[in-house]
Amino acid sequence: MIEYRNLRVALLGAGSVGAQVVSLLLQHGDELAQRSGAGLELVGVAVRDIDAPRTAEIPQHLLTTDAESLILGADIVIELIGGLEPARQYILQALNSGADVITANKALLATHGPELFDAAEQVGAQLYYEAAVAAAIPIIRPLRDSLAGDRIKRIMGIVNGTTNFILDRMDTAGDTLESALAVATDLGYAEADPTADIEGFDAAQKAAILASLAFHTTVPIDRVHREGITAVTIEQVDAARKAGYVVKLLAIAERLTDRETGIDGVSARVYPALVPRSHPLAAVHGAKNAVFIEAEAAGDLMFYGAGAGGIETASAVLGDLVSAARRHVIGGPGVAESTDANLTILPISSVTTRYQISLGVVDQPGVLASIATLFSEHNVSIETVEQTVAEQAESSGGGSAPGATLVIGTHAASEADLSATVQALGDSPVVTSVTSVLRVEGS
Template structure:
């Protein structure tokens, strides 16, 4: 029997995910060999600080600060350091030296993915990134491969566990945003600086990746309309709950057809009201889920842990085994699906519903004036609820849910409402999906 081939694996980064990847490579070496047909030898782990504390006890001789030398002698490279540089340069170096690369770097892929795909194509090696979106959930390969013969029309995703945990806490306990954020930080779900999560930037990077795969067109971060959850109040959560909705931060990519046969794709991230019985409405805590609508497959949902060391390491290892099998069996690397070109549409082209919170004067004729203004702008009202505002006899709280209309018409309506003398303030404007 011929001796089994050995493939050298270079690991860049040893944080929560990297440490778990190293553990799996060492502990499950025999299992991985049986599945790939080759021994996967962890050749080294590139880190910034050799003696930094780590969650997993690993052989000290594996650590190095010379990432450039490590990637030049590897068959497979796993990049888990994040950020743009030096990750970009190290990945390009690995690809140019003939190594296949597995990465979880959503920010880099959203910003400069085409450069990396082109380098992988030119070198004939594989660039895989299942871990870049939704942690352990297998979503990249199903969209890229399983649905390759279908036409995806829409993707909706809860792709950031931190924001889902915060919104779920607010919904289940009535907590204010700041208190729910503090709880998320104390449990390790949110970073000390949570800006990338709560302002939607992390989800926007993932939305660009999902849109690129689903619609075979390259979308960059600047193509994604982005709004975070920091302005969502406990009052918004309570009002949504009272109306049968739950608020989630959604990443949405959808195909929009126009009357002239054209159209394009809109990609957006923002807080969204969903009916509580929608499949995504039931996603609790720090879990993620991606809901896909396709012409022939219909509705599909992928659900699971969207973050954490071991769950995300599972996605990394799936890509690594696939890349190793290709090296054993031969054949070209697989990077991205062939691209077409659809127009990138701004959010003004979207058709949606709105939830609008108003602080209004509590006097006769107010509701009629507001309803008339909505009608003049071609926006119909589905739900309108009024209650006394903070016990005041002079003002009232008005909550409106509209029927679907264009984003442009809805935005113009809100601006017109602000000009009414009976409006004290517009307290919130959120979009509604699933109705």
């Protein structure tokens, strides 16, 4: 039987996620109270416009535009406004009042995480954020708690459903990027302005959060290398399929040692990459997300599921709500974030990876030897070469000249050496074009 007093819960924001949180909390409140050990009383929902349409019905008496008064009267505050301000101000106000805070705001955590976690620690409050990365997929708690005694080596994830849907359509249906994006928009996977998704900003924010958590080191968002999918072509996707790969936008967080300096540090990066079809991440279709973890003792782990959606994200928020309520019942200060490792944040040039490079070259004797020399001069070893001969139009027009296409796979090398190799290839007189450069991950 529940004997602890009711806990007052304030919700900020009633968009697709917030409305579902209200609906589920009102519908399953008694059951959640049994799990928490305390009653959960939703005291109000702060919104900008009380009369705006909602995706789920919210009792009118709960709605208010006075967020600050709502915060000051709450034991637990759920922030689902999004963006940086006023969300940051509201969270700081809630923490400083002693309330625990639950947020799904990845942009805010990636930008102002250290400030918010420090504020929580100062007053003994707790900041929960399971819903900030991969929505319904439980990944924050496993990294923070279950794997706290292990040593994470690498995290590789598909953490943006929109880009995964687009790339999957290109692979399975033969759509161009533009047509796949149009389908994603029609189905509601992509926003009217898809920049945050297709340019990799969303994935980069999540990479910063995962890297900070996994390696106990603050990783600022501006230290995450970011490339989107806008340059991915259907020709690249088709070539990847024929070679036994699939193109995925990956968020990668990795502990590594810089070859030049010997510094042990952390790399966080986002870019489209070739993934072998035998790898578990290659089987992640549609708008699903998955996070693949390589741990020293636990080995390989993968977490898979819905990475977006109102009700799916609400599930993670309510999980945090139960955890917050249990902490109130048990008592004691919140658990501070572990960021004391203070590892160096390494640049993309420190990463060791593999490239697959497609080149247009003139079809004449000695070309392969010339290309191989360029690779050797930049300390990059060639693993595979595939050649096809075709007629290429002359740049000056009027007729055609014999040409060939080379698809070159490299052995593992430093990103700096591989990048320098690509630059040298572009400057070579025997190379007519560098048509595709993709990294290979997961093999």
